[in-house]
Amino acid sequence: MIILRTVPELRAFVNGWKRVGGRIGLVPTMGYLHEGHLSLVDRLGPRCDKIITSIFVNPKQFAPGEDLDRYPRDFDRDEKLLAGRGVDALFYPANEVMYPAGFLTYVDVEKLGENLCGRSRPNHFRGVTTVVSKLFLLTKCDAAAFGQKDYQQARIIQRMVEDLNFDIEIVICPIVREPDGLAMSSRNVYLTHEERKNALGLHRALEDVRILYNSGERAASLLIRQMQTTFQSIPNLKIDYLDILDAGSLQSIGVLTGRSVAVIAAFVGKTRLIDNVILEAKG
Amino acid sequence: MIILRTVPELRAFVNGWKRVGGRIGLVPTMGYLHEGHLSLVDRLGPRCDKIITSIFVNPKQFAPGEDLDRYPRDFDRDEKLLAGRGVDALFYPANEVMYPAGFLTYVDVEKLGENLCGRSRPNHFRGVTTVVSKLFLLTKCDAAAFGQKDYQQARIIQRMVEDLNFDIEIVICPIVREPDGLAMSSRNVYLTHEERKNALGLHRALEDVRILYNSGERAASLLIRQMQTTFQSIPNLKIDYLDILDAGSLQSIGVLTGRSVAVIAAFVGKTRLIDNVILEAKG
Numbered sequence: 001m002i003i004l005r006t007v008p009e010l011r012a013f014v015n016g017w018k019r020v021g022g023r024i025g026l027v028p029t030m031g032y033l034h035e036g037h038l039s040l041v042d043r044l045g046p047r048c049d050k051i052i053t054s055i056f057v058n059p060k061q062f063a064p065g066e067d068l069d070r071y072p073r074d075f076d077r078d079e080k081l082l083a084g085r086g087v088d089a090l091f092y093p094a095n096e097v098m099y100p101a102g103f104l105t106y107v108d109v110e111k112l113g114e115n116l117c118g119r120s121r122p123n124h125f126r127g128v129t130t131v132v133s134k135l136f137l138l139t140k141c142d143a144a145a146f147g148q149k150d151y152q153q154a155r156i157i158q159r160m161v162e163d164l165n166f167d168i169e170i171v172i173c174p175i176v177r178e179p180d181g182l183a184m185s186s187r188n189v190y191l192t193h194e195e196r197k198n199a200l201g202l203h204r205a206l207e208d209v210r211i212l213y214n215s216g217e218r219a220a221s222l223l224i225r226q227m228q229t230t231f232q233s234i235p236n237l238k239i240d241y242l243d244i245l246d247a248g249s250l251q252s253i254g255v256l257t258g259r260s261v262a263v264i265a266a267f268v269g270k271t272r273l274i275d276n277v278i279l280e281a282k283g
Numbered sequence: 284m285i286i287l288r289t290v291p292e293l294r295a296f297v298n299g300w301k302r303v304g305g306r307i308g309l310v311p312t313m314g315y316l317h318e319g320h321l322s323l324v325d326r327l328g329p330r331c332d333k334i335i336t337s338i339f340v341n342p343k344q345f346a347p348g349e350d351l352d353r354y355p356r357d358f359d360r361d362e363k364l365l366a367g368r369g370v371d372a373l374f375y376p377a378n379e380v381m382y383p384a385g386f387l388t389y390v391d392v393e394k395l396g397e398n399l400c401g402r403s404r405p406n407h408f409r410g411v412t413t414v415v416s417k418l419f420l421l422t423k424c425d426a427a428a429f430g431q432k433d434y435q436q437a438r439i440i441q442r443m444v445e446d447l448n449f450d451i452e453i454v455i456c457p458i459v460r461e462p463d464g465l466a467m468s469s470r471n472v473y474l475t476h477e478e479r480k481n482a483l484g485l486h487r488a489l490e491d492v493r494i495l496y497n498s499g500e501r502a503a504s505l506l507i508r509q510m511q512t513t514f515q516s517i518p519n520l521k522i523d524y525l526d527i528l529d530a531g532s533l534q535s536i537g538v539l540t541g542r543s544v545a546v547i548a549a550f551v552g553k554t555r556l557i558d559n560v561i562l563e564a565k566g
Contacts, residue, residue, distance in 0.1 A: 019304065103446050104392050104393045104395060104442055104446060105390065105391065105392045105412075105442060105443045105447055106390070106391050107389070107390050108388065108389045108391060109387050109388045110387045110388075111387055112387060129388075133447055134446075134447055134448050137449055159385075160388045163388035164388055164390070164413075164417055164420055165290065165420040165421045167294065167420065167423070
């Protein structure tokens with residue numbers, strides 16, 4: 001696996017692949033990798049000739065006071081994990097490579113980023129869409145994989161790709177969970193032993209709402225109430241948001257008819273975690 | 284010359300060229316072509332294997348009350364002109380092709396679009412950068428040409444290309460003028476016989492400031508005063524802006540040291556015209 005740190009290095013590599021007609025897959029990450037990230041690599045592998053993974057803790061998607069400075073990093077471990085998974089190139093740029101002096105351009109997806117994570121993390125999605133656009137253009141990728149755990153992010157990126165006419169296949173991969181159900185996240189490392197147990201409340205609330213949905217319940221208000229009840233039975237969790245929305249538009253719905261998504265974000269101590277489940281009647 | 288109206292048509296064509304390693308040049312226009320546009324085609328020709336011209340009167344770069352509805356159009360004439368100049372493909376999309384229902388994504392270059400044309404045309408440059416990004420991604424162009432007449436636009440696009448890592452060579456081409464000096468513009472067709480004469484005031488003001496600059500004057504205030512004096516000697520012109528700025532940052536300067544630009548925008552009757560001249564000491 002080759003490690004590329006600058007734009008000219010990456011360009012030379014990418015253009016070489018492109019010249020021989022290679023199909024490039026991109027897995028953009030912020031590092032501190034877990035099986036969720038690696039499942040994205042595995043998923044793109046068979047669809048692409050070459051896989052690039054990027055590791056870049058993107059300052060533009062963190063608000064002041066968030067965890068940019070303490071976001072966990074372990075480059076050596078990440079490098080080994082990716083090489084072991086057959087990644088061809090690791091793009092690992094410095095901040096000045098991505099945002100040189102004089103940087104002024106942003107990509108914005110309106111509306112879809114206003115609620116949920118966008119409400120408590122102002123400018124977060126603007127940072128995400130800007131850096132993802134840059135990574136798409138730098139890697140000239142034909143496919144890119146994102147995790148369903150960041151459901152709103154995935155929807156926003158799909159919208160951006162369609163609106164700006166990126167010719168890129170966006171692959172959304174299922175949430176990978178710990179054996180007890182906790183959604184994998186680089187931020188799980190922040191949790192104390194006690195918090196780690198309480199963090200399971202997110203998954204439990206989503207499991208309970210899925211059971212109720214599968215039993216035939218379609219009223220959003222009742223389904224949401226079930227999530228709240230489960231959630232409140234677990235100590236030391238603070239809801240950021242908890243909702244059931246149309247899976248496409250991310251807007252509120254009264255009765256679940258098509259594909260919907262139950263979403264949850266909560267603070268476990270100081271750590272903010274998110275999780276979600278798709279609610280869809282089986283054909 | 285092939286005419287392409289939809290995204291799948293354009294994609295099939297572009298991907299066919301890309302497979303054989305062709306270098307693609309793009310000349311984006313709003314149609315009603317003049318020698319200024321055609322000079323862009325001529326300039327890209329030797330640098331590219333295939334030339335695509337787009338004709339799209341982009342509604343997102345017009346404010347309410349501007350001339351979107353009456354913007355001049357003559358597709359048959361444009362088609363003949365482009366075919367005669369050796370253009371390979373003409374991309375001519377409908378509004379619904381470029382902005383289908385549910386469109387939400389915008390590209391924004393901060394600061395550079397705030398003054399000059401951005402002040403009197405709110406959201407204009409956001410519309411420009413968004414549509415140009417789309418055209419770049421649709422055509423997968425390796426080079427694109429823009430006219431220096433829209434100087435601020437050219438600078439904003441250069442900034443966007445650098446910031447978002449578009450791997451595209453941006454070629455800025457000199458202003459093409461009528462024999463008497465008026466900068467060519469599709470909007471010149473709006474001018475009455477009398478207005479056409481007065482419109483020369485833009486060019487005269489810029490010529491006078493160039494002469495003063497070449498005589499050694501470097502104080503921005505004196506150069507600007509010269510432009511104003513010339514300009515005010517011509518009847519029925521209303522200044523929108525008139526300034527001398529750093530050619531890179533588009534910020535005001537006191538003394539002209541490096542590359543600068545004298546810019547002017549004025550209403551001639553109801554028609555808004557722009558023009559500019561680069562002020563740079565010869566090596």
